[in-house]
Amino acid sequence: MSTPLSTAAVDALRAQTPGTQTTTHFNHAGASLPSSATLEAIHAQLWREATMGQMEAGGFGREQSERARQLAAQLLNAQASEIALTTGNSFAWGAAFAALGRLKSGERILVGRHEWGGNLAAMRIAARRDGVSIEVIPCDASGATDPHALEAMIDERVRLIALTWLPANGGVINPAAAIGQVARRYGIPYFIDGAQAVGQVPVDVVALGCDVLTGAGRKALRGPRGTGLLYVRQDFLSRVTPAFVDTHSAPLDAAGEPVLRNDAARFELAEASLALHGGLANALKEALDIGIDNIRARIDSIAQHLRGQLAALPGVTVLDLGVERSGLIAFNVAGLDASHVQRSLAEQGVTIGSNGVAYTPFDMESRGLQEIARASVSYLTTDAEIDKLLNGIRALLR
Template identity: 75%
Template sequence: MSSPLSLAAVDGLRALTPGAQGTIHFNHAGASLPSLATLEAIQAQLWREATIGPIEAGAVGREHSERARLFAARLLNARPAEIAVTTGNSPGWGAAFAALGPWRPGERILVGRHEWGGNLATMRLAAQGAGAAIEVIPSDSCGTVDPRALEAMLDERVRLIALTWLPANGGLINPAAAIGRVARRHSIPYFIDAAQAVGQLPIDVVEAGCDILTGAGRKALRGPRGMGLLYVRQDFLSRLAPAFVDTRSAPLNASGDPILRNDAGRFESSEASLALHCGLANALREALEIGIDTIRARIDSIARTLRTQLADIPGVTVLDQGIERSGLVAFNVHGLDPLSVQRSLTAQGITIGSNGVGYTPLDMEFRGLKQIARASVSYLTTESEIGKLLEGIRALTR
């Protein structure tokens, strides 16, 4: 178990984060603030490419890519061969989904109510063209996806169960491992979108029981934008045929035949930004050094404080569901459009997010929400920053 993150340690981490010096940042779920060391890792690789040539600098960059793979495997309790470094959460998720192959009439995809809009778009295009169906797993009274309801829906036509672990539109945390136990009992492929979870929650892919898990570098990990992680369970790999390959994912043998890699690298491209790989490797290293249990404990404490104090402001409604919650805090201010709330706070030097129906359409439509304001915290967030955010919101309600 990691030790608590002291205030002195937080101050030290903030001092090594350029963005923390001039921004009151409450959009860590959109993209967090990278450390100076992460920026320097990216710049060092770019400088090597500029001075000795991009191809010639590739050897060092590939070493950092392998470090990123090793660090990610440690973070997720996976094997390095089960990790692909991708260009983002959606590209990794979409590549894995496409690799399932064509869909047939009558086949069923079961999704949680909180599924990411981009994943839904991908699934709907495939299902509509083939006559397959996408069905929503009921949620329980707390709003989380209900494993018992899922079990009651299953039959031989179900070909995929998909879950977004932490929705983009609020602090709810879905029961990923409980859903995984149902999927494993029935041998149904199980995809987890962990874009918001990676770097914020302790993740054990074995416990989660998933075949695919995707994550983003730019969110809780504080890595560079344009980087993601794709976990592919080794025993599931043979069931996946990538929609396209290149000389990295399927190198040609002596006879000129493409040979698919026998690891998650079959979802990687030879055309990759090694500079961003260097930044991702450093961000992963930093997260592991701090400790994910420590990160989770601090984010949970900060988010609880923020929710409680937001709820005490007249005219503010906190919209988070679930019992266990994340560092995403959704709210609305009565009489004010969430986008105008976001713009007003930006003018005060405070950044928050604002999500519309397209982010989590099934849940937003079910709950009658058109737009939400979202303040998402990091282990870097301080009580002083919370105070300034609350004062800015109070000013809007007067």
């Protein structure tokens, strides 16, 4: 049950977030604004390393890494042993995909139409190398990935089902749990790209039925760039061998033979930024303290309001799909390239994103889109900021 964040609570959170004083930020889906406490956690570990020596300060840093792992497990309803700390979402997803090993000629990979371009790059290289096909799961009438259409595609050659849960190019929230029910019914590995989901919507990996889920620290979690999360279901670990290991992920035994760790840390390396892990731990704790249900409710309310306001502007087309929607609002302004809209608003002190075909190629091509402008909100977003964004767009329309 969510408890609406009061104006006073939001004001207090903004007061603890330096970026809210210097920018009007509508690119939270690209990277959100970290709190002062997150910055202080990073700085504290860097100071220890500077004054004690980096190796000597490692003990406290590793405590923060384990704290981040425990908090991430709590956030995702996972076991700590199922969580790896990574350098970002794309690295996490790519590492898990590479760990599947060589695919067999004739095998099939089924993906949602909104699949992230970086994931597709990894899959297409493997498809060319191994002679497998990548096939798009059709969408339902709302534009969301259709679980019934997926089930009709299943046969013994399907090696992987991959879904980007909250796509980068608009507001749709795909039915990840329903897709997971199909995957589990047929025993097919199921990967969820949760880059935009983790920290924005409730995530329960058990209910989702996924084998792998990835998340980014810098997006809705408001953590530091260069951090990410990789969940690997315990029973799935035995089916994946990382493409690269070291003495942290596969320490040598007495005979000098590498022994893969029996937890998700087999995807970690000895060299990691313990300072960033401290920042990530703080960001995770803040999200849990606020409550993901509360975060989701406020983001949904703000995003619905902004969508309506944008749709009411002559010359603006809102491009979001789906019934259930996220805090990412895709739109275009008639006669203007999205990148031009982004630059012009930046000159007015308002930051948004703009995406091209490479972000979500299947979906953009299917809808005949070359570029979209993207305003993404946070629970920190205020009505005054929305007014400034809308006024900036009105100025462009004039």
